Amino acid sequence: MKKSIPTLKAMAEQLGLSISTVSRALNNHPDISSETRKRVQALASEVNYIPNIFAKGFRAHKTNILGVVVPNITHYFTTTLIRGILEEASLRGYRVIVSESNNDVVKQTEMLNTMIQFGVDGVLMSISKMTRDIDSILKVMHTLPLVLLDKASNKIPCTQVVINEEEAAYNAVEHLINIGKKRIAIIKETQFSYNSEKRFAGYLRALKDYNLPIDEKIILTVEDISLTQGEQMTNILMSLKEKPDAIFAITDGAAIGAIKTLKKHKVKIPEDIAVVGFSNSLNSTIIEPQLTTVDQPGQKIGATAVKYLIQEIDNPNVELINKTIEVRSNLIIRDSTLSIK
Amino acid sequence: MKKSIPTLKAMAEQLGLSISTVSRALNNHPDISSETRKRVQALASEVNYIPNIFAKGFRAHKTNILGVVVPNITHYFTTTLIRGILEEASLRGYRVIVSESNNDVVKQTEMLNTMIQFGVDGVLMSISKMTRDIDSILKVMHTLPLVLLDKASNKIPCTQVVINEEEAAYNAVEHLINIGKKRIAIIKETQFSYNSEKRFAGYLRALKDYNLPIDEKIILTVEDISLTQGEQMTNILMSLKEKPDAIFAITDGAAIGAIKTLKKHKVKIPEDIAVVGFSNSLNSTIIEPQLTTVDQPGQKIGATAVKYLIQEIDNPNVELINKTIEVRSNLIIRDSTLSIK
């Protein structure tokens, strides 16, 4: 029931030409007479000839496919990364195989291996939280160009495209200080989360620069940050004798959990306690008050990562430079920090 | 700098065997002596041999890759579809190429063509809104197995995996009637949106079954439904002499826009006007009051679609049955319709 897909051979027979000539005619090789070229191209469009890119790539050891591994595809920010990747890849004639690691290190390695098996030309990866064992990733790098994006790692010597995490967090905390906050809590993750560590560093630097004390009691660390964790941590903060006057949650989810809990406690936001999140997720404008947060240009990060990856694919013998490219993010100020007088 | 990838030929030379023997040994062919088999397999795992799936697939006219085309990858529901697709595909040894049509019919056709060019074994698609020209899709069907999911079309003769749109909408409206609502507005899209039409049909059937009048003035149709459109349509509803006592928005976004607008008008939700959405998006529990909505099992739909697609791939000559498979969805009742006494 399926029609047979047209091939060079079939067209060559039909036209009484050799396969080579047909191939050259379609690729606009200068040797071919314009008459032959026209005949071939006419037939090609008539039968809707589409070159088999694998036969092509198989010869050239190239599939024009990029592999993408992300921890969780349902996160809005991740989808913006992917959109950027798809667009840029498409412009450059690449397709994209996507897979999820579910923040599972074993699965992450598995995914990398199938990527190799499927012959991708390079891999883009946001690494899973809790990736302590770098070996499997290093192995991939010996076989294939690899670029990390968003969730990166200082320990892996490859090109990384990230946002200015530390600076963005610094700016967020500085904003809280500027609106008069002096006791700023943070809800963060453990040291195995790249993003969390960077944001925490920005938080610490801002407090130091403005001579604010660092108080362990309002530095809350959770294993796997979420809205629920934001609620729980905020309850802990509300039970303190010395309550904070601001909360910097390193994800929007946790920040929204914080806002929900503060509202239950009848705390005025931002007058009593201001809240800042991170990501500019869709939810951040649904919650009331709307959330001040850091907008991360996911699409740009994705597109940039593709550019660097293809550069490495096209120049396999150039010694790698392994830059870390920081894409700028912006603080979006909304009602959760800005009291409208 | 990149290591050469091990091949059968390289291993054959190293072991002093023929390529055929090495191939058979790795595939556990019964002819091979267990000693040879062991030697080969030992070397294979030592050099970390990974078969080139394209050389393999190229021979068998099979790439073990599925193509996915969705209108918009950033929609949460779409990511759950994709997650289901990725999981099921992975279990069955397939990889997935993803692409976005951005609800652009031309781009959708382009994507389908590159899918063919990249030699996918089959395609899963959520069709773009406003797809009036079916020809390009029918063409694909002659070349490749195609299964539609979620956003389908009665006009395309292929297997379709959808939710029970009509019934779900009926149940949602029935729920509004059960809590005492009698003048139920609907915010929907034009007739070129498959989902909208089905949901509208369910709305009409419920009103008829319960002998409620159908009033064109509270049936609002927009081109491209969104939160903003939900706000605008709700403003229109609030300007009517005879206001509705409930709003059924065919997406959560529009429902949330409705709630935001109703709150501005100081309307009590659900006492004065109840609101129901559709999708159970993440936002639906962030908005206050929390939104009653229809939960769509995206992951299951995705996984189911993969099963049917692979079935077609494996049985190319069986005459297609072109079933429409309906996956059940559930109404999730929350504060926007249920007054807690």
Add this chain to the structure above:
DNA sequence: CTGAAAGCGCTTACAG
């Protein structure tokens, strides 16, 4: 039990 050879669809250096 093992090997030589053909072939999947394409490109390209080599002839003519």
Add this chain to the structure above:
DNA sequence: CTGAAAGCGCTTACAG
């Protein structure tokens, strides 16, 4: 200007 041939990595019917 055109064609015959090799080769990309693999599997498999055919020999032996």
